Amino acid sequence: MDHPTQVSLSRTLLAMIEQRQTSMANDIFLNPVESYTSLDQQRREQQHVFGSRPLMIGLGGQLAYPGDFLTDDLSGVPVLVVRDNNGSLNAFINVCRHRGARLLNGSGNIAGAMICPYHGWAYGLDGQLQRLNPPGSFEGLSCTERNLTRLSVLEQHGLIWVHPTPGGQIDEAQTLGLLTHEVQCFGFQHYSHYQTRRLRRRFNWKVVVDTFLENWHFSTLHRQTVLPIFLPGISHFEGCGQHLRLIMPRRSIVELFDQPEEQWDLLRHSAIMYVLFPNTLLVWQGDHLEVWRVFAAGPRCVDQCLIEVSLHVPAAPTSAKEKTHWDKNMILLMDTVDGEDFQLAKYLQKGYASHAQQYLTFGRNEPALQHFHRAIRAAIDEGEN
Template sequence: MEKAMQIELSERLLAYNAQGTQALAEAPFRNDVSAYTDRARLAREQELLFRQTPLFMGISRQIPKPGDYLTNHLTGVPILVIRGDDGEAKAFLNVCRHRGAKLLEGCGKGKRRFSCPYHGWTYDTSGALVNILEEKKFGSVDKATLGLTPLPVEEKYGLIFVRPTPGEPVDIDKQLGGLAPEMAAFGFDSYVHYRTTEMSYNFNWKIVQDTFLETYHLPVLHKTTVSPLVDERVSTFDAYDLNLRMVAARRGYEKLADQKPEERDLLPYTAIIYLMFPNTTFIWQGDHAEAWCAYPDGDNPDRTNITFSLYAPSEPVDDSERRHWDNNFDIALATVEQEDFPLSEKLHAGFYSGAQNEIIYGRNEPSLIHYHKSLRKALGINR
């Protein structure tokens, strides 16, 4: 994060502390329960948000060398991202042009040629079909027309975004809505992927973002886990088009008042939470970054698939560093698996009880309000 922004945010946090307040919305916001349960709305979300919108896929150093690749099937579209022989990130539908089999699973390294597990058709990192098994027997086809279907991709600031539908190019700067200089200043192009896990729960995909976009619940749900570390009374909010940044103050941030503004390092004293619209909560955690990505499970509004990834500033060099990153990963995962997500399943089940038609986000939940207003805007709906 740029120094000028660190100074500005530290001044705001200290002012909020002195005034006994935090970033506040103009008024509470009512959201219809059907936003989480309606199948017609989910179908619209799938098409506009998970087919047409560029989505965060990972960081550059997940695929540092030609043939290194990652895959994503959770958008509902099988996606392959691979480092080309020319050093550029490429994205394709992860589908063999022969019979439609999925080509690669998970992630891997050095696949400068890869073959379909069904009939052995072979492709290179540009997506070109380079070999057909027993080609003479198969018959005459034009291999040049049977390459993998490309998807729009852009790699910038160490981040990789892919649009899951062929067509319009990806513009990361436009997608980030003004957050680009901030992302660039973190230097994520040198960060490494440490670990990822995938999980599924019985609640709507948007509840994952809801979980991270307010601190109001910390002293109740996380009384002995997160609350001793984070001061829920003080936080900032800034909108960046459909995206946002929320800064939560860690305990002890008041020490910043004793430092000259130009000497302050805000990062160790805060958790900086970015919502990269529509489905990624990207969190700076003092010495590393986390990404929580949520996806609807098919046409089911009551189930979500989630990935959680930790990105470290460099490869661990010894067991001590590995224990440090494992500890950070395990603590974050345990908190949501033992506290947030089990409660979220009960919360979502309550939507079907008939107890209410609307839920209310308070003035002290401005990030949550902005997120749901952004969803309405992107979907072209008013409720």
């Protein structure tokens, strides 16, 4: 986020604080409870929301050197991304073209070829089959006929996007859309991956995104964790196409009242939530980045989700003091979100299944929630029409 944008948004937030206001939608919004409980809704989301667009899979810093790779199965498609010797990224379905074995697991670095652990077929970092094994057993078949199945991949301003469908195309202008310049200014391509946690929880995937889209609950649910840090009930929302930005000011933002505008640093005095539609959150937290990715746990798991949260820092820690600082941030993150939000969320899901009500009511004070769920409806409607 460049400094003129920080100044403009800071002015708005300071005015909100003085007037005790927040961003407001035009009307309340009724969201059908079945959007969290219906298997048909999940099928439509998988087809028209997830399967038809590129998904953010990580940050470039996780694949800093030739041979660095990561695998990802959260979308239901086994994805393999590797950086080749020219510095470019390649993405494939993580399936050997011989007997369908999984080629690589986890993340790491490979020197030379990617060798299937089942029968030893060998692939280059470009996905080209280099060796049929055992020799002499595949007469009439050439290596070029069994290259890895390629997926489209894009590295943009430090973010890695992969289209989960073979043949699917990535439009660089559309991935970040209206947020392109704003994300570019953060310089995430220079950030270092610190830690990742993966969770499986018993509630619909959209509940995870909902958790981050309002701060009215801080005063009740987060009294012992982040309430002392943030001003509850004040936030600035802006829809950015299908994406959105929500800024939650820290209590320290009042320091800006006594500073000249050229010294204003909104990034230090706020948490900034970017929802990259449909399922990724970039959460700027003053001096570091959290990346949240969430998916349904399976084709019939409407009430279960898979969650990945990663902490990315400006530079890899070089001292015990720096490591302790980032460890404390990770502990606070997990204590707040998993220890408080997600503990409550499992009861939300039970409430949705109880048939107590047909709709959830999103107030005018919850415009980000309204925007997110309208975007899901619109994506499904567009895919079906």
